[in-house]
Amino acid sequence: MLNEQLKLNQKIFDKDVEMKPTRDGYGEGLVILGEENQNVVVLSADLTESTRAEGFAKKFPERFFEIGVAEQNMATIAAGLGISGKIPFISSYAVFSPGRNYEQIRTTIAYNDSNVKIAGAHAGISVGPDGATHQATEDMAIMRVIPNMKVICPCDSIETRKAIIAAGKMWGPVYVRFGREKSPIITTNETPFIPGKAEILWNPPIDGKKADVAIIGCGMLLYNALIAAKELEKENIGTVVINSHTLKPLDEKTILATVDKTKAVVTVEEHQVAGGLGSAIAELLAKKLPAPIEFIGMQNTFGESGKPNELIQKYSMDVESIKNAVRKVLKRKR
């Protein structure tokens, strides 16, 4: 059952659940931050409308910089702004930023300890018809390995808004990724969001009992994880669903406490299974609490054109695939 304490969207399992693109939360968060703090500035690489930086650009034109199609320049200009007292947000698609400008981010933002926030839109394969060139499935991996960098992947537009505001208020480089498509609203304005603090969205019927498998995910696929959890209950399989929105720093405490009960894990992310959330969980558990894991995500392949739901199904990130992974990992339990 849904964790009541989190005040999640009560209509989440309804057919007409409210849908909104996570990138909308980026735009809303920027405007709120811009009003609160004069030092917040926004840079865009010719994708102002589609990344939703547009609201900020219209409201604070003097603090908005159009860089043109030049993501490396955007990252390095932001580095200079960030070490001069500004709080720059750089906006593009995740394949280009942090994709194309990786070294600039590594050296001039992260190693330089410049207070820059990187917003990667259109992440994952749910970008859809644009095809694999525009589907970032490696971005969290390349950001997670950089010292000084924090990585956040929110689950819906409300959480994205909160993540952006939180990123603007914390010191240092942060990467926040979000998607293109409308996705179900999982949280509400009242749901707590603390960077680095994972939240348990779903518990088995009687807390602590029948906790057979932990499903640890991030991003909008958490919706599929919740549907899977609900359906698995009918098969008498109890799951705990964790929203691990912050990949780095990982909330080790919450994850270890849960896996200590379940002894089995399924990770869920719209990203390569190498280097992302699944890897982060595997690294943690290998060190402190070894347990079998099944990894939902891109299995060392690129995506392709198609409708978002078709792609999610073809690349085995749909509800059925999550359920199968849960059943499979159950069998591997000792």
Next chain:
Amino acid sequence: MSELHDKKIEYLEVTANRIRELIIDTLLEAGSGHSAGPLGMADIFTALYFHVLNHNPKKPQWLDRDRVVLSNGHICPVQYVTLALAGYFPVEELKTLRKLNTRLQGHPHRGALPGVETTSGPLGSGLSQAIGMALAAKLDKKKYRIYCIASDGEHDEGNFWEAVMFAGKNKLNNLTLIVDRNNIQIDGYTEDIMPLEPFREKYEAFRWNVLTIDGHNIRDFVDAINEAKAIYEKPTVVIAHTIPGKGVSFMEGDYVWHGKPPNKEEAKKALSELRTLGRRIESEHQ
């Protein structure tokens, strides 16, 4: 900036020569690093830190200071020696260059050493960081100026031209770029590796004010910096023609010396030549 009278020029030339000697000492001690670029830029670094800049070595974080962004971080020996002589840190510490636990990293790192404004080394990304600082100064209505030093070879990087376009479009008149036009890079001469000429015209096409000078003539350099301050509608690039390895006969103009330090014998010979040069500077001004 004070007046640049003859006595001051002599002082600056003597200081530049002292900096060259210390560069040789420092590279010999380090056992690795770049020789040609640092020697070639000694005059300009001297003019900047001992005459041009509005700065205070005792308060390296002073908010209104002029900023120097060294884009071609590999020539940091000249910056380190200049910073030390200017009083940012003890000259003695130069001996630690490139050694474990040093503040003098092989390429400059912000926060490691007072006076280093940003981390650099990977080429082509200094100008855009300087642009970020120039934008911040304008937002904050601050008068400080940003000086970016870049190499000619690093113009091969796409990121560099992205920055050139942006600064021209945005009329960043608080930004002055100084290009060390020494015509060498690691694999050979710039015009063989990837020709930059017509160089001046490229910058003009991107809406920059372009000044070309002899990078070893301190008066020319200071005049160019003053002119740049008076230009309101454009950023200025000072293309400074320099001789790589300047002051050491067997290093001058030879790209082989781009990325290696002198050995003991070579250092001895270099120092002897530089001492002779120092005496000549003094006699010329008498």
